[in-house]
Every structure is written in C-alpha cells, then in structure tokens.
Amino acid sequence: MSPEANTDRKVRVVIAKPGLDGHDRGAKVMAAAFRDAGFEVIYLGLRQTPESIVEAALQEDADVIALSILSGAHMTLFQRVLKLMKENSLDDVLLTGGGIISDEDIEALEEMGTGRIFGPGTSTQEPIRYIREWVGENRPV
Amino acid sequence: MSKRTPKPNGHDAYRSGYGSFAEDRKRWEEQVYQPRRRFRKDGITFSTVSSQEVPHIVGPEYFEENRWDPRERLAWPGEYPYTRGIHPTMYRGRLWTMRQFAGFGTPEETNQRYKYLLEQGQTGLSVAFDLPTLMGYDADDPLSEGEVGICGVSVSCREDMDILFDGIDMGEVTTSMTINGPAAIIWAFFIAAAERKGIPRAKLAGTLQNDILKEFIAQKEFIFPPEPSVKLVVDTIEFATKEMPKWNSVSVSGYHIREAGSTAAQELAFTLMDGFCYIEETLKRGLDIDSFAPRISHFFNSHIDFFEEIGKFRAARRIYADRMRNRYNAEKERSWLLRFHTQTAGCSLTAQQPENNIVRTATEALAAVLGGTQSLHTNSLDETLALPSEKAVTIALRTQQILAYETGVANSMDPLGGSYYVEWMTDKMEEDARDYMRRIEEMGGVVAGIENGFFQKEIARAAYTHQQELDREERLIVGVNAFEHKNEKIEIPILKVGEHVARQQVQRLADVRARRDDAKVEETLNALRRACENDDNVMPYLIECAHADVTMGEMVREMEAVYGTYVETAYF
Numbered sequence: 001m002s003p004e005a006n007t008d009r010k011v012r013v014v015i016a017k018p019g020l021d022g023h024d025r026g027a028k029v030m031a032a033a034f035r036d037a038g039f040e041v042i043y044l045g046l047r048q049t050p051e052s053i054v055e056a057a058l059q060e061d062a063d064v065i066a067l068s069i070l071s072g073a074h075m076t077l078f079q080r081v082l083k084l085m086k087e088n089s090l091d092d093v094l095l096t097g098g099g100i101i102s103d104e105d106i107e108a109l110e111e112m113g114t115g116r117i118f119g120p121g122t123s124t125q126e127p128i129r130y131i132r133e134w135v136g137e138n139r140p141v
Numbered sequence: 142m143s144k145r146t147p148k149p150n151g152h153d154a155y156r157s158g159y160g161s162f163a164e165d166r167k168r169w170e171e172q173v174y175q176p177r178r179r180f181r182k183d184g185i186t187f188s189t190v191s192s193q194e195v196p197h198i199v200g201p202e203y204f205e206e207n208r209w210d211p212r213e214r215l216a217w218p219g220e221y222p223y224t225r226g227i228h229p230t231m232y233r234g235r236l237w238t239m240r241q242f243a244g245f246g247t248p249e250e251t252n253q254r255y256k257y258l259l260e261q262g263q264t265g266l267s268v269a270f271d272l273p274t275l276m277g278y279d280a281d282d283p284l285s286e287g288e289v290g291i292c293g294v295s296v297s298c299r300e301d302m303d304i305l306f307d308g309i310d311m312g313e314v315t316t317s318m319t320i321n322g323p324a325a326i327i328w329a330f331f332i333a334a335a336e337r338k339g340i341p342r343a344k345l346a347g348t349l350q351n352d353i354l355k356e357f358i359a360q361k362e363f364i365f366p367p368e369p370s371v372k373l374v375v376d377t378i379e380f381a382t383k384e385m386p387k388w389n390s391v392s393v394s395g396y397h398i399r400e401a402g403s404t405a406a407q408e409l410a411f412t413l414m415d416g417f418c419y420i421e422e423t424l425k426r427g428l429d430i431d432s433f434a435p436r437i438s439h440f441f442n443s444h445i446d447f448f449e450e451i452g453k454f455r456a457a458r459r460i461y462a463d464r465m466r467n468r469y470n471a472e473k474e475r476s477w478l479l480r481f482h483t484q485t486a487g488c489s490l491t492a493q494q495p496e497n498n499i500v501r502t503a504t505e506a507l508a509a510v511l512g513g514t515q516s517l518h519t520n521s522l523d524e525t526l527a528l529p530s531e532k533a534v535t536i537a538l539r540t541q542q543i544l545a546y547e548t549g550v551a552n553s554m555d556p557l558g559g560s561y562y563v564e565w566m567t568d569k570m571e572e573d574a575r576d577y578m579r580r581i582e583e584m585g586g587v588v589a590g591i592e593n594g595f596f597q598k599e600i601a602r603a604a605y606t607h608q609q610e611l612d613r614e615e616r617l618i619v620g621v622n623a624f625e626h627k628n629e630k631i632e633i634p635i636l637k638v639g640e641h642v643a644r645q646q647v648q649r650l651a652d653v654r655a656r657r658d659d660a661k662v663e664e665t666l667n668a669l670r671r672a673c674e675n676d677d678n679v680m681p682y683l684i685e686c687a688h689a690d691v692t693m694g695e696m697v698r699e700m701e702a703v704y705g706t707y708v709e710t711a712y713f
Contacts, residue, residue, distance in 0.1 A: 020272040020288055022361030025402045025488075025604050028713035032605045035713075045711040046361055071272055072527060072638075076287035100492075102526055103630055120492040120525050121621040123612050 011135050014062040016044040016053045018081065021071035026098060030066065033124035039131070050080040054088055063135050066127070067097035074101050078109050078117075094134050098122060162202040186615045190446040190489075191404035192606055193569075199561040207568075211559065214459075214568075218554045221466065223458040224567065225555035226513040227478040232551035237509075238516035239541045240317060240482065244269030244294035245528045246642045248304035251294040255309060257531070261538060267317040267518065268305070269293035270327070275362045277323040279694035280646035290642035292528070293319075296327065297646065297694065298653050299687045302334040312340040316347035317392070317482070322364040324351040325373050326693050329683035332385075336688075346387035348438060348482075351377055352394045354415040354587050358596040359401035361709070364697060367588045369704035373679065375422050380680035382433045389438045391419055392482065398596075399442035400488045402604020405453045406570060408442060410577035411587075411596060413460060418587045420469060430469045434476035443505040443512070444486040450505070451557060452566030454512025457481070460571055460578075483509035484518040490525045493620035493629055498522040503540050510544055511557055517541055528638070597712045605713075650692060657690035665689045666699050673703035 015031050017024055024046060031043045042060050044053065057065050065085070069077055074097075082095060098118035101109070106117045116130055160168075174197075188194050203209065216222060219229030228234055241263055244251045255266055270293040273285035279297040280289045289295050296302055306316075312335070320327045328349050332342050353370040356363045363370060374391060381390035395412030403411065416437060423433055441457065443450050461479035465471045485505035490498045499522050506519050519537040521529030529537070545551055557563045581590050590596050610616040617623040669682040679700075686696055 020276050020278070020284065021292075022356075023401075024361060024711075025400070028601045028711075029402070029605050029608045031713040032601070033608070041713075043711055043713060045709070071288060072291040073287040100526060121618070123622065124608055125612055 010038060010040040011064065011131060012040045012042065012060060012062045013064040013066055013131065014042045014044060014053065014057050014060060015066045015068070016048040016056070017046050017068050018048050018050060018053060018077045019069060019071055019073045020047065021069060021073070022046055023070040024068070026070070027068035030068070030098075030124060030127065033128060034066075034131075037128045037132075039128075050077065050084050053081055054084040054090065057085075057090060057093055058088060062093060063139050064094045064096060064131055067095070067099075069097065069099040069101070072100070074099060074109070075105060078114055079112060082113055092139060094131065094138070096127065096131070098127070162200065162205045166200050166202040184615060185617060186610065189405070189449040190444055190607070190616075191406065191449060191603070192610065193404065193406070193449065193573075195562075196565065199565040201561065203561055203565055209564070214564070215555075215558055221474075221477060222462040223478060224455050225558050227458065227480060227515075231513065231554040232510075232545075233554075236545050236551065237514050237541075238265045238315075238482075239263055239538060239545075240265040240267045240516045240518055241534060241538055242267040242269050242317075242319065242484070242518050243534070244271075245292075246290040246294065246638050247645050248294055248296065248301045250642075252305055252307055252309070254531075255305075258534070258538075259309070259314070261535065262542070263538060265315045265317065265516065266309070268319060270318075270320055271295045272362075273297075274327070274693070275320065275322065277326070277364045277693060277697035279650060279692050280643065281650050282694055286643075289646050290638050295642065295646045296330065297650055298690060298692045299330045299333050299337075300649065300653055300690070301646075302327075302330040303337065306334060306338075311335045311338060312344045316345075317350075318347065319350045321350055321353050321356050321360075322362050322370075323693055323697060324349050324353075325377050325679060325683055326687075326696050328377060329680065329687040330693075332684055333687035342385055344387070345385060348389040348392050349377060350392045350394060350440070352391055352415060352440075354418060354591070355394050355397050355412070357591040357707075357709070358398055358411060358415070359403070359600060360397040363707055365701065365704040366707040367591055370707075371418065371422055371588070372676075374419050375426055376678045376680055378419065378423050378433050378436075379426060379428060379678055381436055382428060386436075389436050390433070391416070392438050392440045393419070394440040396440050396442045396484050398600065399444060399486065401600050402488075402607060403600045404603050405444065405446070405449050406573035407577065407599055407603060409453050409457055409460075409570060410574040410581070412439065412441070413457065413464075413574065414578055414581050414587050416461075417464065424469070430465075430471045431473040431476050434465060434469070434471055435473065435478075438515075439479055439481040441481050441483050441509075441514075442486050443483045443509040443514075445489040445501055445505060447504060447508050448563060448566050449570075450508040451512045451563055452568075452570045454481070454483075454509070454514065455555075455563075455567040456570035456574060458513070459567075460574060480515045482516040482518070483512075483514040485509070485520045487520055487524055490520060490522070491618060491620050492525045494626060495522045495525070497620055498525075499536060499540065502537060503544070506540055506544055507548075507550065510550055511555075513555065594710060594712045597709075601713050653690050653692070661689040662686075662691050662695075665691055666695065669696060670699050670703065673700055 031041050034041050094115045096115040109117050215224045218226035272288045274296050278285045280295050378390045381388045393416035395408040399408040458479045462477040465477045485502045502519050519540050521533035521537045523533045665686040672679050672682045
C-alpha cells in the first residue's frame with residue numbers, strides 16, 4: 001500500500017474470544033461500538049487460539065488486538081498472545097481487552113506488557129478513546 | 142382545630158357513579174394530569190430495562206376496554222390458564238426450592254461445598270461444571286489448559302462423579318445439572334455412579350438442563366450441529382420417560398438468552414419456542430404428549446425490572462398452558478403446567494460497590510417469588526468477579542430465607558393479581574412473545590432461525606441498545622455510570638482456584654486410563670458408534686461406556702465422527 005492510500009485509512013481492530021468461554025455479549029457490543037466509531041472491525045468470534053488470533057492480526061495488518069475473556073483464564077491467555085506477538089514482531093500492535101478481570105489482575109497484565117485492560121461496567125467510549133489515542137501516538141499515518 | 146371542607150373534585154364525580162371508566166380516565170387526564178404534570182429533568186428514560194415503553198398509569202379502563210374477564214385471563218391458582226400459579230395452594234403448600242448453583246475445582250472440593258450447603262438448609266443440589274466439561278473436553282485435553290476447575294467442577298469420567306456425590310444420598314437429594322452439549326454423557330456418568338452405589342436409576346430425581354437450542358442462540362456451548370444435537374435431547378426425553386420417571390429431562394432455559402442481552406419478551410418467546418421444538422421432535426418419535434410433557438421444566442432469568450419480570454412469569458404460564466392443551470392436545474393437566482426455576486440476573490450485578498448487589502438480588506428474587514417460581518437461585522454479591530466466596534453464598538441463601546419466612550410475601554397467592562399495571566404488563570408480555578413466536582414459525586422454526594442468524598441478530602441488537610442507553614446516561618446503574626466512588630478498589634474476598642486442580646484431574650484420568658479394561662472400552666465405544674450411525678437412542682450405550690470408565694472426551698470424539706461439528710456465523 002502506498003503512503004497516500006494510508007492517509008485516511010481506518011483503525012483496524014481484531015476482536016476475538018480466546019479459550020472455551022462462549023459469553024460473547026461484551027465482544028459483540030464492543031464490535032458494534034467500534035464499527036459505529038468508524039473502526040474497521042475484524043470479528044474472529046469464539047474459541048480462537050492465541051495462534052489463530054496473532055495470525056489474523058498479521059494477515060489483516062491490524063493496529064489493535066482486542067480480547068474478551070470472561071472465564072477467568074485471562075492470565076494464561078493474554079500471556080500466550082503477548083508471547084506470540086513478540087515472536088512475530090508485532091511490537092507496534094496494541095493488545096488490549098476486557099472481561100471479568102479484577103484490579104489486581106489488571107495491574108499484573110499491564111505490567112506484563114499488555115495495553116489497558118477494561119473491567120466490568122466500562123463505557124464503550126472509554127476503549128474507543130484509548131485506541132484512537134494509542135493509534136495516533138504509536139501508529140501515525 | 143379548624144374544620145376543613147373538602148373541595149369538590151373528580152373523586153366525588155367518580156363516586157357519584159356516572160360514566161364509564163374510560164370517560165373517567167379521560168376526565169382525570171384532562172382536568173388533573175395534563176394541567177399539573179411535571180417531569181424530572183435528569184433525562185432518565187421511563188422505559189423498562191428491555192427498553193419497553195410503559196404507560197404512565199393503567200386504570201380500570203384497561204379492563205373495561207379489553208372486556209377483560211379475570212375468569213378467563215387469570216382463573217385461580219391450580220386452574221387453567223394458571224396465570225395465578227400452577228398449584229392450588231402455592232407457597233402455603235410448599236415453599237420454592239432454594240437451590241444454589243455451585244461447583245469449582247476438583248470433585249472433592251465441590252463435594253465439601255455441597256455438604257456445607259445441605260447443612261445450611263439448602264434443599265437441592267445444583268452442579269456447575271467447568272468449561273472443558275461443558276464443551277466435552279477431558280481435563281487432559283490441550284484445549285482445557287488453564288480452564289480446568291475454574292468456572293465450575295471438572296468432571297471427565299465416572300470416577301469424578303463418584304467423588305462428587307461421595308457421602309450424599311443420590312436417591313434422596315434432588316440434583317440439577319447445568320450441562321448441555323455433553324448432557325447425555327454427564328447424565329450417563331450420574332446414572333452409572335448411582336448404580337455403583339446400589340441406587341436404581343428409577344429412584345433418581347433431578348434435572349438436566351440439556352437445552353441445546355439456547356446454546357446456539359446465546360451461550361454458544363455446543364458441540365454437534367443443531368439437528369443431531371436436538372436428536373440427542375429427544376433421546377434423553379425418551380429415556381427418562383421409559384426408565385426414570387422422577388427425572389426432568391430438559392430445563393428449557395431463557396436465563397442465558399437474557400444474559401446475552403435479550404429483552405424480556407425475547408427471552409420469553411425464544412425459550413418457549415425452544416421447548417416447543419423439543420416437544421414436536423419428541424412427538425415425531427411417536428411418544429404420547431402426556432407421557433413426557435410433565436417432565437419438561439423451564440428456567441428463567443429474573444432481571445432488575447420488577448414488574449416486567451412478574452408479567453413475564455405470569456404470561457409464560459398462560460401461553461404454555463394454551464399451547465400444550467390446544468395445539469398439542471395434551472389431556473393430562475400436568476402437561477399444561479409450566480414449572481420453572483429462576484435465577485436472579487448475573488448481568489445486573491456490578492463489580493463496583495459490590496455490596497449493592499445484595500439489594501439487586503433481593504429485588505429480583507422477590508419478583509421471582511411474586512411471579513410464582515418453583516425454585517430459585519440467588520446470585521452472590523461477588524459473582525461479577527469470580528466464583529462466590531462461602532460468605533457471599535450464605536448471604537444469597539439467607540436472602541431467600543428472609544423472603545420466605547419474614548416478609549410475608551408467600552402468605553397469599555399471586556398477591557399482585559388484579560393490579561392494573563401488572564395485568565397490563567402480563568398481557569403485553571404475552572402479546573409481544575406471541576408476535577415473536579409467529580415470526581419464528583413463519584421462518585421455519587427454531588433451527589431455521591439459528592441457521593439464518595435471526596436470534597443472534599435480535600439479541601445483539603438489544604444488547605447494544607442497552608449499552609448505548611448506559612453510555613448516554615439515559616439509564617443509570619448505581620456505582621457504574623452514577624453515584625460512583627472515585628478510585629474505588631475492588632476488594633472482596635474472592636475464591637481462587639488453585640493450580641493443584643488441573644494436576645489432580647489430569648492424574649486421575651491417567652490412573653483411570655491405566656486401570657480400566659481396554660477391551661471393554663473399545664467394545665462399548667464401538668457399540669456407541671453403531672448406535673449413532675443407526676439413529677438408535679444413545680443413552681443405554683453411553684451408560685455402558687460410563688461403567689467401562691470411558692472418558693467424556695472419548696465418547697464425544699466417537700459421536701463427532703458420526704454427527705460432525707458446528708461453527709457458527711457471528712453477527713453483531
């Protein structure tokens with residue numbers, strides 16, 4: 001893609017639910033909110049493996065990977081996605097997400113190197129603002 | 142003391158006895174309401190949590206205009222159409238069953254929790270399984286990594302079930318099991334475990350959730366495609382009818398549909414239609430409606446909008462009785478009765494200021510009781526974050542006991558019956574649900590609706606609408622988008638599941654695999670495969686597998702080879 005074609009490109013977000021958890025209400029609400037905010041949404045859906053998520057981010061040239069996890073398996077799953085991102089040199093891609101995740105775990109995840117993680121009760125506008133800012137600073141066109 | 146002379150007003154005119162209720166309503170609107178009405182300026186919607194507009198008041202004109210006959214719309218408790226309740230004595234005869242859903246970690250740990258709950262006065266057990274179990278994976282499957290014992294108890298083989306019910310009289314306590322995709326397999330483990338203790342299967346009483354259609358619609362824990370999945374449900378219905386007269390083979394569930402974001406009317410309509418689908422498929426197999434219908438139960442959500450929920454429960458009984466009697470020509474009265482379990486709404490709880498969840502849950506539980514539920518699970522205050530702590534579970538159970546024994550709400554039957562607003566709400570729920578039911582039938586039924594994404598789209602839209610209302614602050618949730626504590630740290634004792642769980646479960650599977658008779662495993666699995674290919678009822682074959690220590694994952698893979706798997710198209 002030429003730089004010119006890039007100037008008005010949309011923010012590209014891959015949304016996925018890793019693991020076995022089928023609770024996709026939050027992921028779908030965020031997909032709709034991102035869409036309405038003008039983002040390009042690549043919704044991978046349920047039961048994604050860390051491998052399939054990172055592969056999709058590579059293929060789709062995503063700016064952001066957003067994971068939704070409500071099963072309690074977030075520590076394991078974020079860590080594995082992060083590791084695969086490093087291995088594939090996706091250092092300039094944001095890994096963010098949300099779910100039923102306590103403050104303590106959110107701190108631990110962010111320290112581990114994820115972007116911001118959003119707990120229950122977050123407005124859809126907060127991650128949208130965050131992603132816009134992050135992409136503006138880290139992946140300027 | 143000066144004596145006040147009453148001013149003449151509309152009330153006197155009404156008392157003097159002229160005019161219809163509609164005229165009187167009109168008079169009140171014009172003379173009292175319109176001139177003096179004022180509205181709060183906070184921008185908060187007056188619609189229900191389902192975004193349903195409601196009238197500012199309902200009065201006697203509603204009954205008058207609709208030729209509303211209580212003998213037809215309500216009757217009496219224990220009488221068709223059962224709007225006022227399914228039993229002639231309701232809670233005077235028997236309180237609802239207080240059934241708290243529980244399960245975590247190893248079967249040993251959950252077994253301890255069950256014994257604790259039974260000691261605390263709980264009257265039935267309800268098993269929560271972990272995600273690998275719900276999805277049909279053994280604890281040692283690579284896909285189970287990180288999820289063993291997290292969301293519930295891990296059960297991969299019959300021996301896990303033996304331990305889960307160790308020291309608990311399986312023939313006395315009723316057991317509800319929340320399992321869908323591999324429901325028939327888990328049931329086979331349960332039956333085999335009981336048989337090993339010398340309890341005949343006919344003596345077992347309990348409920349299998351076993352509602353696969355709502356998995357495709359909402360919760361997404363399916364294994365096989367819709368058609369063979371429904372076939373398996375019919376297998377369990379047939380088996381229960383013939384061999385286990387005290388077992389509720391299906392608990393047709395709206396709970397998860399609602400949690401996924403549906404409205405109350407969608408929950409009602411989609412749930413009832415799922416149940417009717419199982420009924421119609423079972424009829425096609427040649428069973429008599431009255432032989433199995435009395436063993437089908439339902440499971441609804443009780444959300445935070447008090448009157449909407451009460452209307453939903455009352456409407457559910459009325460629609461069900463009508464359809465069972467007039468469409469399926471059931472003759473036994475028991476076939477007409479919609480019996481249901483209720484769980485308060487997990488999605489209404491907040492991680493912020495979690496103590497407030499006690500109040501939410503109490504309100505929702507009250508709606509369920511006033512709506513005539515047969516059993517109830519009250520959520521624990523810490524459930525938005527993790528599995529509940531023992532203290533939180535106890536408060537949730539105490540909430541039910543306070544409602545039952547202190548508040549007096551269970552003393553008189555259907556105490557809200559005849560309330561203008563509650564009857565309007567009940568009628569509205571029925572009307573909206575019937576409208577959806579017609580649309581689903583026109584598109585070719587529930588399976589067709591799943592395949593064309595109808596349900597998924599409807600629910601996704603409702604969930605997004607709700608979220609937008611919250612984002613715009615047209616709807617408030619205390620502690621979340623209003624009345625927040627700044628910089629609140631979430632500090633509640635949370636039950637953490639230890640890493641020993643996966644290790645122990647994997648080890649047990651290894652021991653079971655090493656010890657069992659491999660020839661017997663192969664023989665029972667081959668028989669299962671043939672039963673699937675020949676479209677026979679698989680239950681007897683699954684029970685044989687369970688006795689032979691075949692694991693769940695092994696049975697699922699065998700069945701998948703015949704039935705295939707399913708990948709959904711996502712809609713948002």
